[in-house]
Amino acid sequence: xxxxxxxxxxxxxxxxxxxxxxxxxxxxxxxxxxxxxxxxxxxxxxxxxxxxxxxxxxxxxxxxxxxxxxxxxxxxxxxxxxxxxxxxxxxxxxxxxxxxxxxxxxxxxxxxxxx
Numbered sequence: 001x002x003x004x005x006x007x008x009x010x011x012x013x014x015x016x017x018x019x020x021x022x023x024x025x026x027x028x029x030x031x032x033x034x035x036x037x038x039x040x041x042x043x044x045x046x047x048x049x050x051x052x053x054x055x056x057x058x059x060x061x062x063x064x065x066x067x068x069x070x071x072x073x074x075x076x077x078x079x080x081x082x083x084x085x086x087x088x089x090x091x092x093x094x095x096x097x098x099x100x101x102x103x104x105x106x107x108x109x110x111x112x113x114x115x
Contacts, residue, residue, distance in 0.1 A: 003028040003062030014052035028062035
């Protein structure tokens with residue numbers, strides 16, 4: 001199966017992203033876990049994330065992809081860049097984990113997800 005999608009804004013919530021993708025005729029989507037150029041993570045409502053997960057399952061979406069910001073640099077030669085912690089104002093995180101469920105994706109510490 002071929003999956004077609006694009007980046008969508010999480011501004012209106014996770015379920016809204018899924019509904020938008022359905023309106024576009026797509027069957028997957030991607031979103032940034034935080035502003036692409038660094039900045040704070042938008043908090044996620046677990047119920048909203050679960051609603052997207054249910055819609056994606058019902059509509060046979062492919063894997064949904066969340067990823068960290070462009071400024072994330074886990075391979076930096078600088079220890080201070082690699083050691084950056086989520087939520088302390090910068091764009092890098094040495095503690096990114098892969099989310100495998102809606103509950104994981106709603107956790108602001110996750111930097112990448114596919115579920």
